Amino acid sequence: MYILGIHTGHDAGAALFKDQQLAAFCKEERLSRIKNHGGVFALASIDEVLRIAGVRREEIDVVAMTRIKIPLSAYKRTSRPAKDFVDRLRDGSRLRNLYREMYRLGTLDELSVIDLPALRQAMRLREDTGIEFCNHHKAHILGSLKYTDWQAGLYLSVDGGGDHAYYSAYELKDGELICHLGEDEILLTESQNPASSVALAYAYTTAICGFTPLRHEGKITGLAAFGKPIAADLIRAQYLIRDNGHIDSTLAGESELKAFLEETFAGMSREDIAASIQVAAEEVTLDWIHALRKRYPVTRLGLSGGLFSNVRLNQRVAELPGIEEVFIFPGMSDEGLPVGCAIESLLRRHGVGGLQRRRITDLYCGFPYSGVDLMEAADSRFRRQLENEPALVAARLVAEGGIGAIFAGAMELGPRALGGRSIIASPEKREINDSLNRRLERTEFMPFAPYVLDQDAESVFDIDDRNRYACRFMTITTGVRAAWRAAIPAVVHVDGTARPQIVYRNDNPLYYDILLHFKQLVGVPCLVNTSFNAHEEPIINTPQEALQALAENRIDFLVCSRGLVFRARPSLPEGTGSERGVPFQGA
Missing domain, CATH: 3.30.420.40 (ATPase, nucleotide binding domain)
Incomplete structure (x- = not known):
């Protein structure tokens, strides 16, 4: 059974469940490249999650959605809203907030307002595809319930x-x-x-x-x-x-x-x-x-x-x-609503007792691009370097002061980069924050976040049973142990806290092994992890976007499962060069 969850408002997106398992997720901004994109009904993210899962639109059994932006053509004529409540978009479409119309009419029955056949037609669904609606805040909390x-x-x-x-x-x-x-x-x-x-x-x-x-x-x-x-x-x-x-x-x-x-x-x-x-x-x-x-x-x-x-x-x-x-829940803002809507559909069918609830281990829910995809997309502007041990080479470059980006499989669900699309750097010098922010055109007041191996997490940060699960997804700050604050200044805030991500090798071997090698080389158990994007840009999704960031000197190198990619003529970025005085050479 395939359940498609969608949200068409602010931070729009789509999620696809196969039976009770999340099979794919995509936030609309990752495709449109417009930050927090929403207020649209014809979501490109719907086609993307279907592509990720290898599913045709005709195979969707249920669409579960928030009660927000829906085409006027899907409203029953008797409940046509006033002009004041219609959004007219640039593409000529006219949308209406469903809940506002329900509230105006004093009804909780969506079917008294919505013409389901017309809505199915607008979404190009089968005639028997189920359509369900979900309360906004219940959709928020159901992600936490299921996981x-x-x-x-x-x-x-x-x-x-x-x-x-x-x-x-x-x-x-x-x-x-x-x-x-x-x-x-x-x-x-x-x-x-x-x-x-x-x-x-x-x-x-x-x-x-x-x-x-x-x-x-x-x-x-x-x-x-x-x-x-x-x-x-x-x-x-x-x-x-x-x-x-x-x-x-x-x-x-x-x-x-x-x-x-x-x-x-x-x-x-x-x-x-x-x-x-x-x-x-x-x-x-x-x-x-x-x-x-x-x-x-x-x-x-x-x-x-x-x-x-x-x-x-x-x-x-x-x-x-x-x-x-x-x-x-890692998709804590409205981008998580498609997941919650689909879970609500599951809850209606199975009840709490029948809902398969388990702790989630990773959030890599986008299209599973491979290292081969990245290497093949690299044109004459770049130099490809095939490696049997890309993690070791990347760790050495970072130890020398280089700034790299990991392009590992699928992008993450949620606003945090968690090793699928992460920029990495040494945390040993506070100055890396300023130089990297300049390259990314960011103005930030927080330090960068660190990631840490599972076996080192509690010795570096104030992590225990209360926050360990949340720290897998970088959704909480913790104190930094006094013994480590001076050694990792790039990831420690002025109040002595950090926002760590605990990583496990089974979830992302490349990400894990880079840090493991860095620790062996330098003796520091953390690396900087910041999202792979410039200011006001959504996090990188495709190989082409990653390569463009490299071409624009946002980073010094890309690392994937097959090796590394450099600019054909690497320049020496401002602020690089290791603490030990060895300049970054770009290879």
């Missing part, structure tokens, strides 16, 4: 809004998944107050600091460590945590929230603004979780939704007394 093996836990989501909700709480108890906050029936008559959304406040703050909301929130997280949270208490005081776990606000709606933040932050430095919203977001979220755990005493938390892209917040949650484990 944890807990018998009991709380699954929480917080974001900038979806289906008239900004947060939800589900409890797994006695084999049942119980919705305590965010269910459709309540939202239909009593939508949550947008001013109660910490994520929305964080997004507005991002804009106030001159960055792009829903994209650059990580910059605020990084800046926060350089400032003082002088307005944190005032912001926190606007949030009201009820005994039943509901979040409310002294403010009414988005306009009041935005005006309050603009007035509060007037005259403050960006660093103090960032520190204020970061601390406020942490404290409000911790207060909320405390209230929920008083009613539903659990020791394990599954987190999702855009707010939990905040790795520092996630660390604070894991450090709460009595918490045994925290897991953040």
Whole structure:
């Protein structure tokens, strides 16, 4: 059975399940090359996941989707929306947010609004293909549910809004998944107050600091460590945590929230603004979780939704007394919704007891490009170097100060590069951050993230049972052991934390072996891992994109399973040269 999950809003994409296993995933931006691409219905990512899995569109049995951008042609004539609620796209298509129309009509029955035959026709599906719709926040939490093996836990989501909700709480108890906050029936008559959304406040703050909301929130997280949270208490005081776990606000709606933040932050430095919203977001979220755990005493938390892209917040949650484990679904923002929609379809068929739940080990869900594909795509601008031990050669180059990029098979699900499309470098010198950021045209306030071998993880970072699983996917910060901070300055933030990725050889032998050889050569158990992309560019997907980055001097070399690729005439990049004074030679 093939289930296609799709999301057509912000951070659009598609996921394909074969029976109960995720067979393919693609975020729309990886194909369009437009960051956070969304608001489209004819998704190229649908055809891409079908290509990855070798499946024809006619073989799809069920499409499970969020209730958002759907063509007007698929709405029943009696519920045609007003012009104010129609998005007119450049390609001439006209789309309508399904949930807004349902809310306007006061119904939870999608079939009273949608003409299924017309929708199937728009998607080029079989006449008997099932079409199902999923609640936004439930889709968020279901990724965490499926990929944890807990018998009991709380699954929480917080974001900038979806289906008239900004947060939800589900409890797994006695084999049942119980919705305590965010269910459709309540939202239909009593939508949550947008001013109660910490994520929305964080997004507005991002804009106030001159960055792009829903994209650059990580910059605020990084800046926060350089400032003082002088307005944190005032912001926190606007949030009201009820005994039943509901979040409310002294403010009414988005306009009041935005005006309050603009007035509060007037005259403050960006660093103090960032520190204020970061601390406020942490404290409000911790207060909320405390209230929920008083009613539903659990020791394990599954987190999702855009707010939990905040790795520092996630660390604070894991450090709460009595918490045994925290897991953040790696596609925590809206890009993870296609996965959640497909899981909802599985849940309707099999129930919680019949849902195959297991811990996920890797996120390599894109098209499985090979080392041969990369080598064959290299034209006369490049020099190919076939190697029996590419990991060893790459480790030597990095030890000499070179900056490389791994092109290993399929790209990753989620916003983090995890060894499929990663840029690697030595963490021994803090200056590598500045030189690499210049080459990638980035302006960053966080250090680069490190990756570490499984056997070294606990000796370098504050890793234990609470955060180990999350650290496989770089979704949480941890403390860095004092003995290692001075040795790996490129990956340690000013607050003494890092965002490590624990790697296991079975998941990605090339990625693992490069670090193993580097450790043997230099004695340092970590390497820099940053995503393989320039500023405002989606992470690299294809061999051609990887080679173009090499041609543009973003990196010094590419490494794959078959060997390495260099520019035909390598230049000496600014800032390279090892700590031991040996300049990088490019080969």
